[in-house]
Amino acid sequence: EAQVTQNPRYLITVTGKKLTVTCSQNMNHEYMSWYRQDPGLGLRQIYYSMNVEVTDKGDVPEGYKVSRKEKRNFPLILESPSPNQTSLYFCASSRLAGGYHYEQYFGPGTRLTVT
Amino acid sequence: AQKITQTQPGMFVQEKEAVTLDCTYDTSDPSYGLFWYKQPSSGEMIFLIYQGSYDQQNATEGRYSLNFQKARKSANLVISASQLGDSAMYFCAMRVNNAGNMLTFGGGTRLMVKP
Numbered sequence: 190e191a192q193v194t195q196n197p198r199y200l201i202t203v204t205g206k207k208l209t210v211t212c213s214q215n216m217n218h219e220y221m222s223w224y225r226q227d228p229g230l231g232l233r234q235i236y237y238s239m240n241v242e243v244t245d246k247g248d249v250p251e252g253y254k255v256s257r258k259e260k261r262n263f264p265l266i267l268e269s270p271s272p273n274q275t276s277l278y279f280c281a282s283s284r285l286a287g288g289y290h291y292e293q294y295f296g297p298g299t300r301l302t303v304t
Numbered sequence: 305a306q307k308i309t310q311t312q313p314g315m316f317v318q319e320k321e322a323v324t325l326d327c328t329y330d331t332s333d334p335s336y337g338l339f340w341y342k343q344p345s346s347g348e349m350i351f352l353i354y355q356g357s358y359d360q361q362n363a364t365e366g367r368y369s370l371n372f373q374k375a376r377k378s379a380n381l382v383i384s385a386s387q388l389g390d391s392a393m394y395f396c397a398m399r400v401n402n403a404g405n406m407l408t409f410g411g412g413t414r415l416m417v418k419p
Contacts, residue, residue: 224407229411
């Protein structure tokens with residue numbers, strides 16, 4: 190089954206404790222991205238990657254890191270989480286060849302609470 | 305920069321009636337794609353329909369159609385014969401060819417279908 194998986198689905202942590210949210214896709218997609226969803230703001234892109242070892246900042250990258258060492262995986266790292274990073278996080282992937290035509294497939298989401 | 309505006313935070317519709325969800329966009333790039341996603345209360349993001357900027361005809365997918373008015377920069381979603389299961393958040397999004405293939409989202413519209 191074609192899918193994007195994220196782990197963990199729910200996480201409660203404390204300020205300053207480093208955490209990683211994993212994301213994996215089995216569709217051989219070149220493009221992967223991370224979004225955060227906050228009420229009234231829709232989804233905002235944090236980082237994206239157009240292929241292995243190619244990453245770039247989205248609209249709200251501050252406080253986050255990513256890496257793309259393998260095509261299928263795109264982890265999101267919060268080195269020192271703060272309460273304003275409490276949010277619902279989505280990983281997504283899509284084909285890239287031909288550009289903007291392809292829809293993004295979303296993971297189930299990770300609800301993060303930072304106290 | 306790209307921008308998506310959804311001016312209806314919430315809407316009610318009677319079951320079996322049609323409903324239009326508004327979306328306006330702003331971009332200076334001539335090559336772009338417009339997407340609609342549905343997010344039910346369970347949280348996942350479900351792709352509904354796509355319209356390319358060069359497509360001559362409005363996109364349709366089952367009960368969903370996209371009313372694309374390029375000169376007005378609008379891409380309204382029309383749902384015909386509403387069902388109770390259509391109650392959800394709906395997001396309009398745009399992907400631009402020359403912006404790292406970022407997907408920019410609107411703030412969403414919550415649709416509630418009344419029995």
